Amino acid sequence: MPALGIVISNGTYRRTPRSATTTVPTHEFDIAIIGGGPAGLTAALYAGRNRERAVLLEGKAPGGQLLNTELIEDYPGFLSILGGELATVMEEQAAHFGTQLVRTEVKAVKMLPGGMKLVETYDGDYLAPAVIITAGGNPRKLGVPGEEEFAGRGVSYCAVCDGAFFKDVHLAVAGGGDAAVEEALFLTRYASKVTIIHRRKEFRAQPILLDEARKHPKIEFMVDTIIESIDGGEKVNHLSLRNLDTERRSVLDVGGIFIFIGFIPNTQLVDAHIDHDKAGYYKTDPMTMMTNIPGIFAAGDVRSQLTRQITTAVGDATTATIAASKWIEDWRRGHDDTPPELVEATLHGAV
Ligand code: NAP
Numbered sequence: 001m002p003a004l005g006i007v008i009s010n011g012t013y014r015r016t017p018r019s020a021t022t023t024v025p026t027h028e029f030d031i032a033i034i035g036g037g038p039a040g041l042t043a044a045l046y047a048g049r050n051r052e053r054a055v056l057l058e059g060k061a062p063g064g065q066l067l068n069t070e071l072i073e074d075y076p077g078f079l080s081i082l083g084g085e086l087a088t089v090m091e092e093q094a095a096h097f098g099t100q101l102v103r104t105e106v107k108a109v110k111m112l113p114g115g116m117k118l119v120e121t122y123d124g125d126y127l128a129p130a131v132i133i134t135a136g137g138n139p140r141k142l143g144v145p146g147e148e149e150f151a152g153r154g155v156s157y158c159a160v161c162d163g164a165f166f167k168d169v170h171l172a173v174a175g176g177g178d179a180a181v182e183e184a185l186f187l188t189r190y191a192s193k194v195t196i197i198h199r200r201k202e203f204r205a206q207p208i209l210l211d212e213a214r215k216h217p218k219i220e221f222m223v224d225t226i227i228e229s230i231d232g233g234e235k236v237n238h239l240s241l242r243n244l245d246t247e248r249r250s251v252l253d254v255g256g257i258f259i260f261i262g263f264i265p266n267t268q269l270v271d272a273h274i275d276h277d278k279a280g281y282y283k284t285d286p287m288t289m290m291t292n293i294p295g296i297f298a299a300g301d302v303r304s305q306l307t308r309q310i311t312t313a314v315g316d317a318t319t320a321t322i323a324a325s326k327w328i329e330d331w332r333r334g335h336d337d338t339p340p341e342l343v344e345a346t347l348h349g350a351v
Contacts, residue, residue: 029055031324032119032128033099034106034269037064038310039134039300041090042317048097050325055128056094057121059105063087064136065301066310070160070186075310083160086310106135109270115295115331115338129331130324132289132297133282134317135266142174142259146230154236154256159183162258168192169255172239174227179260181205181213187258188218195252197222199244222252230257265302277304288323289316294337297324 029052033043036058047054061067069083078086095101104123109131112118119126139157141147147155156162163186171191173184176198182205184194196213201223203210213219222241228249229240239252265281267274275283275292281304282291289297299316301308 026125026127027055029053029100029126029128030328031055031130031132031321032057032117032126033132033134034109034119035064035133035135035266035300035302036060036062036091036101037134037136037300037313038066038086038090039136039313039317039320040064040132041087041094042314043132043134043299043321044094044099044101045090045097046318046321047325048094048099050321051098052325052328054099055126056099056101057104057106057119057126058101059103061087062091062094062101066090068158068160072310106269109133109296111272111293111338113340117295130295130297130328132299132317132320132324133267133269133291133302134298134300134313135269136301137263137265137267139259140262140264142227142230142261144227144229146232146236147259150230150232150236153234154232155230156256156258157260159186159258162256163187163190166190166256170195170253172197172227172252172254172257173260174198174257175260175262176200176203176205176223177260177262178205178209179262181209183258183260184219185209185213185216188216191218194219195222195254196220197225197227197239197241197252199226200224227257263301263308267302270296274298279304281305284316284320287319288327289320290323290327295324295327295331297321 031047031052031054033040033056036056040056044056066083066087071080072083073080104121107120110118115129116127117131167190169191170193171187173180173196184196187194224245225241225243227239228242230236231238236256241250241252267280267282282298282302283304284291284298289299291298297320299320300313303316
């Protein structure tokens, strides 16, 4: 099999430089896994152990959001572990059972006649009957003036990556979910003070995190408050705020703002309609993690569900991969349940 990026075979592990491919090779597998976060790496592990010919396609370093997380204390088996360390162990374990890990960005997934899927990447095409989408997503933006302008100059979406640049600085954190509160706590290592700005009084964050934040001497809360603009000169130096209860406007002097207001799932890769919820997350069958498209499974942060944890991503991927193996068996027996109109819709009648 021609190799691109990171290649693992027969339990051995080697890295090859990213190649500038001039031709477009096509590789055939049983399962193509899109995305290399905890869900993707778990799918790779299970697919390898199930002796499927499997490939994991990931544009960046394996680990996904683990790489943006400092300390993980809620992954069973580890009292605490660094995000980067967990990513490395998961990657090695995924590779150990023979799944190929390839560093390349996926452009599109198309349905072919007969139930086969075509995964187009910037380095070639991959064919597989089963595709497991574990592509995660990107941080949601506030969409206020100054956010784009000051990105990297006081506006950040990653506390672990950028926190250390703000020693003894007053910081703001936007959001009221687990990520906002957890990352605010993390930022207290560096900041002189952290103000959590949330648009409502009620928080989505877990009570245990909220309690910890409320007790923290460096953290204060501003609720019912929205950020109208992020302002400064060279760098961010203040925020313009509005209280939704009183309509009172105010200015908060800060040296930076970390925005944790949720996530937009990477669900735009498949050239066919996949049923999704209001926020855009894929709806899946709870028994199998299969989407409404036969042979396309989803796991982790792209999937519509109550919560998005490392543990749930890993669980989703386990189910998805076992179900994918069973689905492939059926498919090989000639049970192609892909509606022809899906194929037509994605290929525009080209095949
Ligand atoms: P989240 O739970 O969806 O919370 C997003 C927060 O941002 C909410 O408070 C929301 O306010 C606010 N928000 C959304 N859009 C906004 C806007 N335009 N302007 C201002 N505020 C806005 O997202 P998350 O915190 O990123 O967490 C995502 C998932 O990961 C959750 O399931 C969470 O439990 C999980 N997670 C878990 C951990 C952990 O357990 N250690 C850590 C991080 C994340 P409203 O409440 O008003 O909608």
